[in-house]
Amino acid sequence: MKRLLLPLMLLAACSVTNVDEPILGTFEVDPVQLLRNGQKMAGNADFVVEHANFRYQFASAATRDEFLADPTAFEIQLGGGCGRMGALSGTGRTDLFTVHDGQLFVFASAQCAATFKRDPSKVLEPSYESAPKTTTATLQRGRDLVDLAVAWLGGAEKLDRAVMQFSQEEWIDWEGKKRRSASFLVIAPNESLRSDSIWDGQARSQVATAGSAYFVAPETGTRTMQPAQRIAMERKRQRNVLALMQSRNADGFIASADGRVVLGGAKRVYIWYRGMNHAVDIHPQSGQVLRHSFVGWGPQASIGNIEQTYTNWTTRNGVKIPVAWDSRFDGVKGASKDLLADGYQIEIVDSVPAGTF
DSSP states (O other), X not given: OOOOOOOHHHHHHTSOOOSOOOOOEEEOBOHHHHHHHOOOOBOEEEEEEEETTEXXXXXXXXXXXXXXXXXXXXSBGGGGBOXXXXXXXXXOEEEEEEEETTEEEEESSHHHHHHHHHOGGGTSOOOOOSOOOOOHHHHHHHHHHXXXXXXXXXXXHHXXXXXXXXXXXXXXXXXXXXXXXXXXXXXXXXXXXXEEEEETTEEEEEEEOSSOEEEEETTTEEEEOOHHHHHHHHHHHHTSHHHHHHTTTSTTOEEEOXXXXXXXXXXXXXXXXXXXXXXXXXXXTTOOEEEEEEEEEOGGGOEEEEEEEEEEXXXXXXXXXXXXXXXXXXXXXOOOEETTTTTOEEEEESSOOTTOO
């Protein structure tokens, strides 16, 4: 299979990040009064702050100054993404908002707001900020199993420089016209991930590295990702089991195994990294990775526990990569996934193609 290359139009669109930040909306209710006192008090255009891609209006200079003293206590959450759909979704409307657990969320539609209000836990990803309890013995067992898995995947030298590239393209009948839908994903070492999509000629990009993170969209141009959006990109990257293993030597990566035997005689390794929990089932003799479990987005765009039991692997450039798996969501069997049958092109290369990040 030939090396995958991102379209030149996408690379060009993302090559400049030092541009003026766009304002995505104006929040016309004083956020300090709303969060402090539960009052929907109209803001005054004379008291305005522009912060993190939004414009906020305040009822008084006092509440404006309180906001300026600690903006993160009052700002719109998820970087302005729809509270129902997550930090990487489209921008929510500032006239559709709610307060949950002392935080302010906006929504793309009234339906999104109603779904959120019914059960926020179904649409807000949890963050596990405290590391799990471990012992010297469980940490050693976990490290030994992770090292076995790395050897089975192709070895540390190949895995640690592996750049994974996925692409899919199809033509869809939409409103009586054939429209092109394409997606491109690059997962690279050093916390780097890039996701591009094209729909009917409109290109959008999400890019994150250790040093920067930004969106590119036709409506707003290039804009910096807010912290919640950078976290969402990191979690998206971690859900790829090869990328998770690439992070095994990073500060804060914890792998622990208590000896539990699971699927096919595998041993379960509990991994915690950057506020996200994983369970990876690894065969103790061969090192084969049999299953990966984590909390993430599942059916009906809801949050729950996802189990991916791998049913097929392929080898690209000396590295094994899963291409098919059976899924369970909160214990309920879901649809199987087969990337090759779904028309994905998959490649692994030794270095990041120029212009990708």
